[in-house]
Amino acid sequence: MLVASSLVPAGGAAQADPWAAPVRGSWVRTGPVAAGDVVLASGGSGVEIVVGAAEHLNVRQAATFLAGDIEAISGYRPPIVAAPSAGKTSIRLVTVGNGSLPSAIEVATLRGQWEAYRVITAAATVWLVGSNPRGTAFAAYTLSERLGVDPLYLWTGYVPGHHDPLVLKATRFAQGPPTFRYRGFFHDDEDILPRPFDARGYPLQTGDVPLAWYRRYFETALRLRMNMVAPYVRVHRRFEVQQLASDWGLYYTSHHYDILVSNPFGLMTFNLAAERGVRPDYDWFTNRDGLLTFWRGGVAENHD
Known part of the structure; x- marks a missing residue:
């Protein structure tokens, strides 16, 4: 899920209206030190x-x-x-x-x-x-x-x-409190990130994304004062990534096709259907109960 972000300016600081001019570096004193600095x-x-x-x-x-x-x-x-x-x-x-x-x-x-x-x-x-x-x-x-x-x-x-x-x-x-209580963004086309590469030189779709990439992604979200991140799809959902997000104060969310953080790509690729005890048939009309169980599995595995 892609969520717009909004930060509401809330009164005086080193500038009366913090969004009326560039904010980066605006609190640094470049001349003689003044009282209160x-x-x-x-x-x-x-x-x-x-x-x-x-x-x-x-x-x-x-x-x-x-x-x-x-x-x-x-x-x-x-x-x-x-x-x-x-x-x-x-x-x-x-x-x-x-x-x-x-x-x-x-x-x-x-x-x-x-x-x-x-x-x-x-x-x-x-x-x-x-x-x-x-x-x-x-x-x-x-x-x-x-x-x-x-x-x-x-x-x-x-x-x-x-x-x-x-x-x-x-x-x-x-x-003050932000206009939007939950704010986040996600990487699209993250299929280029997994390592190692396959024989064609393309990221192996059964590979994984190095933790360093998650650290960069999570740091950027926090510096933008966001509070949600969506774990990468088409890769294993490692607990250490979930733990990193939690330790850094971030909620897990998911984007458009990753329903309830269930990782549909892993239904068969990572054997998630078998792990969650359902048929590997991603069809609402023929496998409704199986999909509901599969989606619940995503929530259960990522709720900490």
């Missing part, structure tokens, strides 16, 4: 990224990407720690309910919201706070983009400008 990196040192023990794995992964993004821009890679160090400038990723927060976050406006978040600078700290774990992660991906990282860099090849020092402008950014 936060120096993220300078001369090989800089902030630490704080992720508490209670945070979900998807928040930790967002912190890892953020650390790599800051390194790509400044040359300095922030360490990721479980608790802030005394006197150290920090970026703190906190989901509502997982720690104390400054009053500037206005927690009451976040509690119970779907994927809402705040990016707030206060007293040498950058607060990335979400109403739920995915909201917290999206705050980190938003910060990365505003520092200069293209969410589609894996496809565009865009390299962010170098900044040393890397200074974040004083920021008060609020993002």
